[in-house]
Amino acid sequence: MRTVLYARVSTADQTAAHQKTQAEAAGFRITDVVADEGVSGISTRLVDRPEGRRLFDMLRAGDVLVVRWVDRLGRNYADVCETIREFMRRGVIVRTVINGLTFDGATKDPMQQAVRDALIGFMAAMSQAQAEATREAQRAGIEHAKARETTYRGRKPRFSRDQLATIKEMLAQGAGPSAIAQATGLNRQTVYRIWKNPAEAEAALTRWAA
CATH class of the missing domain: 3.40.50.1390 (Resolvase, N-terminal catalytic domain)
Structure with missing residues (x-):
């Protein structure tokens, strides 16, 4: 087998x-x-x-x-x-x-x-809804990034796009910050920031072309 x-x-x-x-x-x-x-x-x-x-x-x-x-x-x-x-x-x-x-x-x-x-x-x-939500967040992130000064990118994100996708999936499934941090290798503070403002997380990755 x-x-x-x-x-x-x-x-x-x-x-x-x-x-x-x-x-x-x-x-x-x-x-x-x-x-x-x-x-x-x-x-x-x-x-x-x-x-x-x-x-x-x-x-x-x-x-x-x-x-x-x-x-x-x-x-x-x-x-x-x-x-x-x-x-x-x-x-x-x-x-x-x-x-x-x-x-x-x-x-x-x-x-x-x-x-x-x-x-x-x-x-x-849920899989289709998450994909649609991700596309919308990406669009919002791109628009947010364009609206800001093009020369200012802020601090480089400590997370990758793959980690961001995993966080969104686990949050949608009701996982807690500790479990998500353990699964992604990120700290709880980073997970909290993404949870509070996913659009800004998308924008940060866009600004750094990550």
Whole structure:
């Protein structure tokens, strides 16, 4: 039985190695890593990505597919729902590092099926909503940066765009500052500042072209 980590890397400061480290820290024993780099989860379905397509060929019944969160599979509600359900139809178990969710098609109990399917829809909807919120924050950050003196950039951010994305995801899931600080390697004060003003965090990264 394989335990395959799928990592989607959409920006230069994200790495598949970082996602693998997170998965192993959560207790997963990864046997294979499949990664798509520089691929948008909004406009490109998993099945249409070069490495994402490989998953449908390599995974068999009983295998486990691990992702950091469902947004690695996609940022589109319909696509994420269909992708998870297709893997379950094939007997593949889908698990997430964040929140430790498990999507298994083996259950025959109708109540468990209803709860599982509702959770799939909820997580997929949150993934799309988070993507839309991130785009809006980025636009606001760019406009904010342009409105300020172009020669003034302020203090260089102590966080990367990948860390900022992780913070937003974990905050959306209700994680506390301590857990977020531990997961990202940042201090609590930095996490608090981002939580209080995400637009300024986006603007700071934009000003420093990070």
